[in-house]
Amino acid sequence: MIVRPHQHWFRRLFVWHGSVLSKILFRLSLNLLMSAFAVICYQWYEALGVRLTTAPFSLLGVAIAIFLGFRNNASYARFTEARLLWGTLLITQRSLLRQIKSVFLHQPEQAKIFADLLTAFSWSLKHQLRQTDGNADLRRLVPAALAEEVQRSPDPTNRLLLCMGVWLGEQRQRGAVSDVIYEGMDRNLDQLARVLGGCERIANTPIPFAYSLILHRTVYLFCSLLPFALVEDLHYMTPLVSVFISYTFLSLESLAEELEHPFGMAANDLPLDAICNTIERNMREMNDQFPLPEKMLPDRHYTLT
Amino acid sequence: MIVRPHQHWFRRLFVWHGSVLSKILFRLSLNLLMSAFAVICYQWYEALGVRLTTAPFSLLGVAIAIFLGFRNNASYARFTEARLLWGTLLITQRSLLRQIKSVFLHQPEQAKIFADLLTAFSWSLKHQLRQTDGNADLRRLVPAALAEEVQRSPDPTNRLLLCMGVWLGEQRQRGAVSDVIYEGMDRNLDQLARVLGGCERIANTPIPFAYSLILHRTVYLFCSLLPFALVEDLHYMTPLVSVFISYTFLSLESLAEELEHPFGMAANDLPLDAICNTIERNMREMNDQFPLPEKMLPDRHYTLT
Amino acid sequence: MIVRPHQHWFRRLFVWHGSVLSKILFRLSLNLLMSAFAVICYQWYEALGVRLTTAPFSLLGVAIAIFLGFRNNASYARFTEARLLWGTLLITQRSLLRQIKSVFLHQPEQAKIFADLLTAFSWSLKHQLRQTDGNADLRRLVPAALAEEVQRSPDPTNRLLLCMGVWLGEQRQRGAVSDVIYEGMDRNLDQLARVLGGCERIANTPIPFAYSLILHRTVYLFCSLLPFALVEDLHYMTPLVSVFISYTFLSLESLAEELEHPFGMAANDLPLDAICNTIERNMREMNDQFPLPEKMLPDRHYTLT
Amino acid sequence: MIVRPHQHWFRRLFVWHGSVLSKILFRLSLNLLMSAFAVICYQWYEALGVRLTTAPFSLLGVAIAIFLGFRNNASYARFTEARLLWGTLLITQRSLLRQIKSVFLHQPEQAKIFADLLTAFSWSLKHQLRQTDGNADLRRLVPAALAEEVQRSPDPTNRLLLCMGVWLGEQRQRGAVSDVIYEGMDRNLDQLARVLGGCERIANTPIPFAYSLILHRTVYLFCSLLPFALVEDLHYMTPLVSVFISYTFLSLESLAEELEHPFGMAANDLPLDAICNTIERNMREMNDQFPLPEKMLPDRHYTLT
Amino acid sequence: MIVRPHQHWFRRLFVWHGSVLSKILFRLSLNLLMSAFAVICYQWYEALGVRLTTAPFSLLGVAIAIFLGFRNNASYARFTEARLLWGTLLITQRSLLRQIKSVFLHQPEQAKIFADLLTAFSWSLKHQLRQTDGNADLRRLVPAALAEEVQRSPDPTNRLLLCMGVWLGEQRQRGAVSDVIYEGMDRNLDQLARVLGGCERIANTPIPFAYSLILHRTVYLFCSLLPFALVEDLHYMTPLVSVFISYTFLSLESLAEELEHPFGMAANDLPLDAICNTIERNMREMNDQFPLPEKMLPDRHYTLT
Incomplete structure (x- = not known):
């Protein structure tokens, strides 16, 4: 961008x-x-x-302009929806972490574990959409055993979501959260699943x-x-x-x-790196884990990847 | 596609x-x-x-272009909505399985039974929309008794959903899930019903x-x-x-x-086979049931059915 | 249609x-x-x-085409929304019946009573929108006492919804459903209210x-x-x-x-009779009440009412 | 209208x-x-x-037609949204009253009190949007003490909603409704708040x-x-x-x-009086409070205010 | 504006x-x-x-008008969405305060504390979007300790939301609200997070x-x-x-x-100051904290900032 x-x-x-x-x-x-x-x-x-006169070309030109207007609309709608999904990702991750922090009031460790899972989820989604290798980011954020399980999976991002679900199920089983609280958080996990599925849909189904x-x-x-x-x-x-x-x-x-194709690396595509960076900074900041990773800024061509 | x-x-x-x-x-x-x-x-x-001069044809051409633009919009909206519904299907099935696995933490068998029901649901929906025979897929995935019940029904896909509801109701009755957890899963069954009904609507009501x-x-x-x-x-x-x-x-x-008519077999229609294949692979992968069925790839004309 | x-x-x-x-x-x-x-x-x-030359008519023709395109959009949006509402009706009624059957696992009678109320609701909505007499359909489906109460009301369809609410409230009071289950069903009754209100809005407020x-x-x-x-x-x-x-x-x-006016009887209007027939067949089929009413098919002019 | x-x-x-x-x-x-x-x-x-020839005017005319088409769309969208909000108002009020009647099965008095609050809410919203004096309607429907409290407020419609919330909170505190039931009703109060805020937004922010x-x-x-x-x-x-x-x-x-400006009194504006009248008739009819207020009909110019 | x-x-x-x-x-x-x-x-x-003749310019002019129509649509959609988000902000804050007042029936102090947090949230969002200094408004509304914590954060608005979450978690831990009630309020905090994230998205991602x-x-x-x-x-x-x-x-x-860029200070941008003023007046009025801050009115150029 x-x-x-x-x-x-x-x-x-x-x-x-x-x-x-x-x-x-x-x-x-x-x-x-x-x-x-x-x-x-x-x-x-x-x-x-x-x-050859201009008259038939004038007719054709206007017709093509109308159809091109339609195509622009369709492409821009995909761009907008993709941006909306990544916006929803940031929102949902903030909300989930807020819920965790508000329920586990005096167990900051739990919030840190979960925040890392969330951060890993967004980096993994970025790597999946851009078809790059996400292992380094994964290992940086989650414990080795989990990282290995996720790497083995053909759908690593979805597997990370499954792991969050299991983590939440364990909290519920050991009585740390009641069924009602569990449901409230699960609703936000569903939201993450919607973001993931929505991005895959845009990436896999072109116009x-x-x-x-x-x-x-x-x-x-x-x-x-x-x-x-x-x-x-x-x-x-x-x-x-x-x-x-x-x-x-x-x-x-x-x-x-x-x-x-809004997830590509072209100049007008979405700055997924910068959004992931924002999410990571947000997650860490909400847990008071300073220093934060450095903020990604546009390069000298004003381009943000 | x-x-x-x-x-x-x-x-x-x-x-x-x-x-x-x-x-x-x-x-x-x-x-x-x-x-x-x-x-x-x-x-x-x-x-x-x-x-005959071009002037009146120019007027008519632009008018037709405008109306054709409207028709393109309407058709494309149907295509987009159909794709959205199948995207929601994948998302909801992942979410349901995640919920099941998170609640039945140590009963992987339950998750497998339910995953098969979900997979059967999506193949059945595909067969219903394309008016093909879904019995082979059905028998492959669910127990014989259930398959027979579903086959007898004039609405097999809806009957499968009913069976999921009954399965969930039984879990609730035997105390395996509380009312709150039951509600959370039921909400996702409603979502499946919405996908089913939405697809039927698109298939049955043309422009x-x-x-x-x-x-x-x-x-x-x-x-x-x-x-x-x-x-x-x-x-x-x-x-x-x-x-x-x-x-x-x-x-x-x-x-x-x-x-x-986005559910047909024409070159620009939706690749329902491939989506069902993705769903089946996802369901099995989330349950660690390897080897996964092979991934469906475009043929040499780049066509995916 | x-x-x-x-x-x-x-x-x-x-x-x-x-x-x-x-x-x-x-x-x-x-x-x-x-x-x-x-x-x-x-x-x-x-x-x-x-x-008189074509030039000013060309300008006027294009302008009218643009405005006509706008009008077509607005009319078609009403048609689409109306179809969506009736699609939601079918979906919600299936979901409600699935919930009832899943909660009242061994009381098929309850499901039959409720299914008849749901079927009556959709026929009543059709009669209200087309301003025809719905008494015959009503008497066919619900007990005489209830039918009489509904007939007396100036808003029979809304009254039927109220009766469903009361039925549900009674189940709750006698302890057959917990508050949580009650809420889950009530949410779907709200959905029926939304369909009813949406149809009334389209019928009463023209462009x-x-x-x-x-x-x-x-x-x-x-x-x-x-x-x-x-x-x-x-x-x-x-x-x-x-x-x-x-x-x-x-x-x-x-x-x-x-x-x-998508609820009329003109050739391009919605086939409300056929949709109600589908709902009735669905409700009875889910309850295994055979034989089902016959499926409504287009007449020899391919028209479905 | x-x-x-x-x-x-x-x-x-x-x-x-x-x-x-x-x-x-x-x-x-x-x-x-x-x-x-x-x-x-x-x-x-x-x-x-x-x-002066027609050619440049033809170009300009088509351009203006396109921009006018845009303006028409924007205005019509405001009109449609306003109508949708008032439709949602009717739907939500019916749903709330249905919930109250279904929960307070044998206390028709409670339903009557609440129905009057709901009716007063819609009249008050109408008066607020048209900047007319709503005191007469208010006094007609709610007890004198409450009417006075509401009148004193600079935001009477919002104050009425607050009163409903307090009423509901009191029912909860005296144990008449459980927390779960309370939440279900509160969700519909949120819906009323959305209608109120949406109408204010349309009224206060022109194109x-x-x-x-x-x-x-x-x-x-x-x-x-x-x-x-x-x-x-x-x-x-x-x-x-x-x-x-x-x-x-x-x-x-x-x-x-x-x-x-869809809330005005011009011929094509929304018939708020008639909608409020419908709501009042609905509320009273659901409580069997006959005779109902007379139905508002279009005058001899087919105009409904 | x-x-x-x-x-x-x-x-x-x-x-x-x-x-x-x-x-x-x-x-x-x-x-x-x-x-x-x-x-x-x-x-x-x-x-x-x-x-040079008008014919090719006529063709070009119409094509540009079509594309300009598209651009107008896109810009206006951003403006409309931004307004919708701020409308949702007002609605959600009213709803949250209504919930608090209805649950903490006899503890008006709690409602006042929370109302100040809500008011601070909206002023802080305004300052963030316009990149102005929000410290004065913050200190005016929240206790010194909290104000300092918020000021230190690189995302002060999100931090305020986190504080509300913690406040709510504390109420839950000390048993003042049950899990069900907690969930109902948390759902509205999620809504605030959606407003915050939506505004950031519009501000950070231009067309x-x-x-x-x-x-x-x-x-x-x-x-x-x-x-x-x-x-x-x-x-x-x-x-x-x-x-x-x-x-x-x-x-x-x-x-x-x-x-x-609807959040700027240009004449057609959103009047964020006036909306924040409305929110503050609403919050105080609902708590009967008179006198209210003065209502912001358009200046003599009819401009509202």
Whole structure:
């Protein structure tokens, strides 16, 4: 994610938005070439009997804009839901720890054990979603025996949740919490399960492939044909206007594709590292375990991973 | 569902998206013929007093695009909700099993019996939604007596849920769970009932038939008449532009129709087999019942059923 | 509701969608007449100094399409919510009966009494929403004394819910259910109250009247003036194009109006009879009360009431 | 709210929709004058070097239609949410009374006391939202001492809720309800608090003022300039088409403004009086306190307040 | 937030909406200059071979309007959600205090202590979101020891919530509240945690930066090029129409940017000070702690902070 300080409207016009621009720069150059080619070809239009006017492209352009609007909505909804789930994760972990601390008033050790499980859960979820190796983080946070059990499992994050459930069941069996209190905490474990399942759903089920494909193709073909239609009206102005229109359509299509997978490492994706860091700091701070791990800050490109 | 590895934007332009393309290919060919016919007819336009311009088609095209955008939204919302329900199914089954394991700490047998009931529930729901025969899966997972009772029922999936409720009621009666714990689990059974009912609702209530019909008809008529209007402006270019515009409208209309019924076997439908497989693997893994059934992977067309 | 078997795309073009088409057929004929009139008038345009071009109608047409899209959204949202409420009804009734059967494990009589109350509730809701007489269904399902009490009430459906609450309160007072179990069931009674109240809300509060009116009027006026604007460009083609555009706008406006009141008996409305029949079959099947009432099937026009 | 009987589509074209039409009638007349002025001015266009064509207005018109569509959505969402909140109010009050009657099986007096508190709550909310004096309704329903306490408070509706909470707490303290039952009822009191807070939120936070302002101004300026652009194409037809387009834009803008404040007394606002009346009738009917207050019916203009 | 009294439609046309207008005034002036420049340049168009027509700009304008509509939706959704969260805050605090007062019937001191914690929570949240110093408000409301503990924490608002949890745990341990009652209150503490986490999410995760950037840039470029395209059709009318179209696009883009960050101090942002003031007045009023702090009213520019 890019976290820019607020800038003057004018300076913002010239900001380099790398992630999207670099992806479409080549396509824009192609478009520029195409436009130049169209300008050159134009003199033979009549001889070839070729006639292309803007009217049908105007119709097509508006139709594509409407469908692209739909695709943007769908992608942005996935991004928003993913962010909401990670927000819920932080909220639920704070709530669980608050419950533990409020029930085990004079046993700070229990709260520390549980807080580490919670912290490990969020790091593990991050590693699962980004398909990176989470063993180091796991070993750092939970006892060796447990870490080994979790590592062996094909679903380590879900296994961690199961371990929290078992921990809670043991507390209940030894009478440390009553059934009512147990239920109240279990409800929050269900919430963690919902976050986990929701993230897996977003990661595993992309927007139906045909949508992306049809739009990707239609936008590209539209931008490629556009200069040949514009040339009659605009002549030498064709490259300018054609690249401008292409920029609008291509960049939004490209961004929609990026946001469709919000757990990746691209510039506009969610800063999962920073959220996990926040969770860890929160958990430790609530247990007064100082010093806290250092706060993750955006790098000099204002990017937060 | 199609699960493609990420591809370069250029290669993606030439990907074959069979499911939708094959359905509209014939219609696109008809459109091509129509365009050729329009080009030929054009010479007699004046003699026949026929005049067709793009202006009214432009208006109509934008209107149809807006309505098609609405239809796409509605179809995609059904697809998304169906996926959400199956996601909730996985989440709830994990949560229920976690509760059982946490409450029956030292009776792993109980957890195994219940896990099989849960697994059978999801396979049964899949068979019900796809109207296939679920007896083999049922017999594989639950005791013979129960399987027979369930098979006799006209609503086997709901009957399985009833059996879970009875199993839970028996545990409560014999004092194995207190009323409070019983309530906590019952709340998750309610959640399963919500998933079941939600899926039935999506399967049984299509988008009002008149919507599909009006749009299907309007889009088709629009694409058929379009070449006759374009020919005046574009002449020999008519087939190219006409097929392109038709492709945009027909493919989106066709995809919307496919997504309207997300439980089918078409290429863009939900991979219910794979989700059931995930659930079964999860249930067994949480009970440490190795070896797990093999993970279902996309076939060589990247399709997951 | 119309439940058609899946048809070939080509055959579907010629399907008769009676409910909407018959309503607008007269208006389309008027439009045809208007177009013919416009073609005849055209020769005097210059003499009369009349000039109408498509440009402003194009602007107006797109604006109306946008507003019609909004109206379609609003109407369809009402239809969807209504279906969701009836889906929730079925789900909640199954859940309640499952709870009863799981708690009163060896008292099947209690479950039968309660199931009849639930079935009566759904039939009563249907009769209330369609303003038909529900006495026959009521007497068929509940004891005479209760039926009489319910009939006397100005809100029979709500009174039935009150009776369920009292039945549950009695079970609690005589110690058959503990407070915790009572609460769990009461939560589902609340859910029934939500379904009842939600249906009443949809039935009693239409989309603000001015919306329907403004759009109804604007669409009609637009379609009536359109041929006079098209005639300059299209001449003899005016009737064809004008009727086509009118068909698109009028049929969608008419359908939106139909969906606005989803509890009616029109072809695209909800099949409340069939849903009540499903609920009754479910309730009896869960209690093993065979034979079940016959399943309601679409008639030969594929219509389900 | 206007509750019209269903009318023939043709008669509906000529219905007088006073609330909106009367507001924009003056503006439409101005527009007519402007059009006439444009027709007269047209002869000097060339001399003055003035040139206005429809093309840029077409672009602007579509853009404004899109933004107006957004504003309509936002206003309608407020209206819908407000209606939903009042629907929830009715539902929750029925549920609360059902709980009370089911728990205090043989103490109908308690139910009557509580029902009066609930009824007073809804009237008080209505008076608060419409900023009218609620003392008469309050004194009619609750004991004098309580009425006085409530009247003294700057937030009378919230105070009534507090009184219900205290009443419930007293029942709990004297052992009439167990903690579990208390919690179940308290959950519904929370629901009432949500309705109260939600209504206050809608009433106190309008759509950001700049939205209304920008659109109000843009729509007006657009309609005023439109005839000057249309006159070149349409000449004597300018007033007809210009007033028609203005009607579409102005009436929707005006309606959006009306729906933005759904608790007012305008024709399209919510019929709070009628809803309160329904609640009171429901509460009394559930307690068999006959005769019920008379049902509020629409007046002869089909208006319900 | 700006809270204007209702004004006549005509006077509203000339209202000064400072916050947005002042931001774009400079850009509009630039646009005016650009238009003048375009008018002057026009005479050399032919000599330079420059040709720019409105057709491609019309297509682009509609596409940008669609994307801007999407951006407005996204920004407004953030504003609405933020308002909803603060509404939930008020609701939950009232509910919590009602629960406390209803359970601790004869210990008004407890309710006062807790009400102060709640009030401090909302002021602290405000200070956190606006990054202002909350120490004064904190010391005013809670005991010195607690205030110091909270101030030391890097997450003071979350720490306050933790303190409430501990307070509640102590009440439970000393037997003042049963487990069931404890759970009911804890559920509302969870709700406060959800409000806190939701606000942090909105504050920390802007709309993906590339969206704002692409639109900001596209809108600006579009408005700058527009006069050069309009000049052929409109000649001396170019500045008028160009500034009008630019006003529509720039003001909406600028407003969307403002609403994206609803917790700021700009004119259209949420009046957090006033909401906190309302909460404090409510808390004190429910405890009959008169005199209440003075009600915050809009200043003479109708602005509420």
